Amino acid sequence: MPAAIRVERLTRRFDGFTAVDSLSFDVPAGELFGLLGPNGAGKTTTINMLATLLSPSSGSAQVAGHDVSSHRHEVRRSIGVVFQEPALDTKLTGRENLTFHAMMYGLGRDERRLRISEVLRLVELQDKSHLLVENYSGGMKRRLEIARGLIHRPMVLFLDEPTLGLDAQTRRHIWDYIKKLNAEFGVTIILTTHYMEEADFLCQRVAIMDKGRFVALDTPSKLKDMLGGDVVTMEIRGDAAAFAESLQSNEWVKSCRPHDSSLTITVERGERRIPELIQQAHAGGLQVTCVNLRKPSLENVFLFYTGKTIRDQGAGQSERSRAMMRGHFRRRR
Amino acid sequence: MIDPIAIRVLWLREMKRFLRAKSRIFGALAMPLFFLAFLGMGFNRMAVPGLGGGVEYIRFLVPGIIGMSLLFSSTFGGLSVLWDKEFGFLKEIMVAPVSRISIVLGRMAGGVTTALIQSVLILFIAFLMGFKISSPLLLLLAVVFMVLISVTFLGLGLVFASKMRDMQGFSIVMNFVIFPLFFLSGALYPLENLPAWLRALAYADPLTYGVDGLRGALIGISSHPVMLDLAFMLAFSLFMIGLGAYFFEKSEAL
Numbered sequence: 001m002p003a004a005i006r007v008e009r010l011t012r013r014f015d016g017f018t019a020v021d022s023l024s025f026d027v028p029a030g031e032l033f034g035l036l037g038p039n040g041a042g043k044t045t046t047i048n049m050l051a052t053l054l055s056p057s058s059g060s061a062q063v064a065g066h067d068v069s070s071h072r073h074e075v076r077r078s079i080g081v082v083f084q085e086p087a088l089d090t091k092l093t094g095r096e097n098l099t100f101h102a103m104m105y106g107l108g109r110d111e112r113r114l115r116i117s118e119v120l121r122l123v124e125l126q127d128k129s130h131l132l133v134e135n136y137s138g139g140m141k142r143r144l145e146i147a148r149g150l151i152h153r154p155m156v157l158f159l160d161e162p163t164l165g166l167d168a169q170t171r172r173h174i175w176d177y178i179k180k181l182n183a184e185f186g187v188t189i190i191l192t193t194h195y196m197e198e199a200d201f202l203c204q205r206v207a208i209m210d211k212g213r214f215v216a217l218d219t220p221s222k223l224k225d226m227l228g229g230d231v232v233t234m235e236i237r238g239d240a241a242a243f244a245e246s247l248q249s250n251e252w253v254k255s256c257r258p259h260d261s262s263l264t265i266t267v268e269r270g271e272r273r274i275p276e277l278i279q280q281a282h283a284g285g286l287q288v289t290c291v292n293l294r295k296p297s298l299e300n301v302f303l304f305y306t307g308k309t310i311r312d313q314g315a316g317q318s319e320r321s322r323a324m325m326r327g328h329f330r331r332r333r
Numbered sequence: 334m335i336d337p338i339a340i341r342v343l344w345l346r347e348m349k350r351f352l353r354a355k356s357r358i359f360g361a362l363a364m365p366l367f368f369l370a371f372l373g374m375g376f377n378r379m380a381v382p383g384l385g386g387g388v389e390y391i392r393f394l395v396p397g398i399i400g401m402s403l404l405f406s407s408t409f410g411g412l413s414v415l416w417d418k419e420f421g422f423l424k425e426i427m428v429a430p431v432s433r434i435s436i437v438l439g440r441m442a443g444g445v446t447t448a449l450i451q452s453v454l455i456l457f458i459a460f461l462m463g464f465k466i467s468s469p470l471l472l473l474l475a476v477v478f479m480v481l482i483s484v485t486f487l488g489l490g491l492v493f494a495s496k497m498r499d500m501q502g503f504s505i506v507m508n509f510v511i512f513p514l515f516f517l518s519g520a521l522y523p524l525e526n527l528p529a530w531l532r533a534l535a536y537a538d539p540l541t542y543g544v545d546g547l548r549g550a551l552i553g554i555s556s557h558p559v560m561l562d563l564a565f566m567l568a569f570s571l572f573m574i575g576l577g578a579y580f581f582e583k584s585e586a587l
Contacts, residue, residue: 051428053424073430073432076429083425086421089425091354092346104342104430105430
């Protein structure tokens, strides 16, 4: 299948800080591809470069066969973008926002009417389309934006944190739309998220991103298999690196990674190995302050590669409004 | 390159927003009308030096106040890109497959229309206050000047908007750019009264030619030939469209 997106050594720096660091990846047409990582990992910056809103500092990217630096216009014609922060005109009604968009994309009057009622039905906003957007709830705005991103039937749709700050029911709804879009219309979808379950549920392939780089890229199930069993996390007082080394000599320890004051250890049947792990720590004169056992999930994959949970630094749901208020300080990142 | 549909839809958006914000219309009219009323009454019986005996101050003042209203509303119109940036809507505009020059022209079309509506309202109120124009035909020429003034300062506003990240620099632009442009333009008094060095500065101010042209068209009195004013304003407005478009194109939407 032809690549919908082809990225080579894509890099973006801001005043000496490298937000996206030499990324290379391909996304075949029709794939639902996820970028998973904490806030500040560089997901949004990547999306903004692919959507022609930011120029790459170096490297190149093609979207739908067009270069994002030299053929911006063609790229813009083939993509739809749903931004992380709302990008609606709140002084216009829902329908007017959609009409504005449809006209900007050159749709004629009849086509416009047809498609607008189609997407309004899809996101179930027909009854609210005459209201000013400033009266919409957060979930309604998000749905309206998703509807807007679809009006011109883009080949590639970018969804930047599509369910950030939404309640569980709305999130479930939006997940269903996204799956449906991808399955029925064959739209290639690039989605960023810091919700593990979202990436796991939706994406055919997931790239785990941290500090501007991909630390892993595969299907969710392969990523989980790669861990090769359960993950035991131990927090200890003492030399984590040395303890990790000594643990490697146990044949049942599949892998072991030391972090600042903790270890992630991969073993099979972790619940039976924990006593032994603690014993060995004590024998080595180390104090164990916390033990955690997890069955494989993307969360563990993330932990395994980065040594931290995504929530350590990810925004909580209530943070969305604050994030918006300081939007212009952050937006440069 | 130039996409008429995009220009139209951006204009339409501006009109909808303008007509829905009643308070904005009143707010924008209040200051020019206060200037007109209080300065007009306060200086009514004073002989304005350099004007000769035959001209009442209020007649002299009306074109100046219209120029002022155009200056303010157009510069703010250009700066309003920053509001779109603040509210995220600029990104929606910037990812659309339309040329940047069309976006600039669409914004200008909207800005010029709102500024014109305000100017015409001020003129209408001035009529009610007893203001008389020299010839109805020249009213059309006055409208041409209004458009050119508006375009010029919309361009200026766009340049500032492209260089600023948010509205925090707003008061600086207001105090160090807009007000000096206004006071230097001869909107309130004849420039002949200024010392030579300050007058030289006034001649670098586009609004000087705009206000002088408006005066020529509306009351038949101007310091320069009206055609000269027109030529200057044409040049200024074309230059500012280009400059505004250039800066807008270069700025990043984020």
